[in-house]
Amino acid sequence: MGIFDLFLRFKKDPTRDWPAGTVSLPEIDQSGMLSGPLKFGCNLQQARFFGKPDKFTWKSSENCELLYARSGFQIEFECDKLDYVAFFIGPDEFLPDFPGLSFSQPVLRDKAVFNQKTTREFVRQIFGTPVTEDIDADETIMTFSKSGIILEFEFNPAGYLKRWNLFPEIVSG
Numbered sequence: 803m804g805i806f807d808l809f810l811r812f813k814k815d816p817t818r819d820w821p822a823g824t825v826s827l828p829e830i831d832q833s834g835m836l837s838g839p840l841k842f843g844c845n846l847q848q849a850r851f852f853g854k855p856d857k858f859t860w861k862s863s864e865n866c867e868l869l870y871a872r873s874g875f876q877i878e879f880e881c882d883k884l885d886y887v888a889f890f891i892g893p894d895e896f897l898p899d900f901p902g903l904s905f906s907q908p909v910l911r912d913k914a915v916f917n918q919k920t921t922r923e924f925v926r927q928i929f930g931t932p933v934t935e936d937i938d939a940d941e942t943i944m945t946f947s948k949s950g951i952i953l954e955f956e957f958n959p960a961g962y963l964k965r966w967n968l969f970p971e972i973v974s975g
Contacts (some may be wrong), residue, residue, distance in 0.1 A: 817868065823853015827873060827889070829967075840887075841952065842970045846879045853971040857900060860899060867900055874906030885969055892918040892964035894956070903925045908966060920963035925955050947971055 840848060846866070849855075855868035861878070869876045876898065878886035889908045890897055897903060907917040914920075914928055925944060926932070930945040939959065946953040956965040 803819045813860050816866075817850075817854050817858045820850050820854040823851075826852075826873060827906055827908050828913050829909050840877070840884060842885065842968075843883050845882050845884075848882070849877060849879075856902075857898075869900060871898065871900040871903040873905045875908075889916070889966040890964075891920070891966060892914060892958065892962060894958075894964045895960070904910075916963055916966060918962055918964075922955075922957055924962050925963070929953065 840851070849868060852868075852870060852873075857867075857869040857873040859867045859869070861867055864881050865878065867876060867878045874890045876886075876888045876890070877884060878884075889906045889956045890903065891905055891907070901911050905918065909915050910928065914924070916925075922942060922944060929946045930950065933947050934943075936943045936945075940956040941959065941964070942961070944955045944957070946955075950971050952967075952969050952971050954967040954969075956962060957968070958964050
């Protein structure tokens with residue numbers, strides 16, 4: 803264990819005093835892609851709305867991860883700003899190792915519920931033609947860009963949704 807790892811091990815968990823909450827999935831809308839108190843760029847304290855996460859992890863001195871395993875999603879903050887959301891929708895070898903992890907069924911406001919029966923064709927009907935589509939023997943990843951947000955849908959070899967990632971589009975200047 804290096805000194806940096808030791809530092810992270812003893813860095814304070816800012817969620818330690820948050821109340822236990824009944825966590826519900828953030829609803830998603832097509833204009834800002836997240837609704838409720840969470841928007842990309844909001845600060846960590848706004849996630850208190852969901853209550854104490856099942857697991858809090860410092861990934862680096864400026865990056866932390868909040869796992870809401872029982873609700874099937876994870877959010878990450880970089881420099882105290884929300885910069886990543888993942889919905890765990892179906893079996894996947896890269897799921898967090900946490901007892902009681904549940905699969906989620908995120909809702910796109912006024913459009914659809916995404917679950918383990920969601921197909922690539924259905925996602926195309928909702929979002930149109932993907933910016934990229936990476937197909938290999940293990941999975942297919944379809945990527946869309948909407949309202950400055952990247953939507954990354956991961957499908958199993960049978961063509962069913964297993965994960966939905968959202969993060970801000972990085973604009974080079």
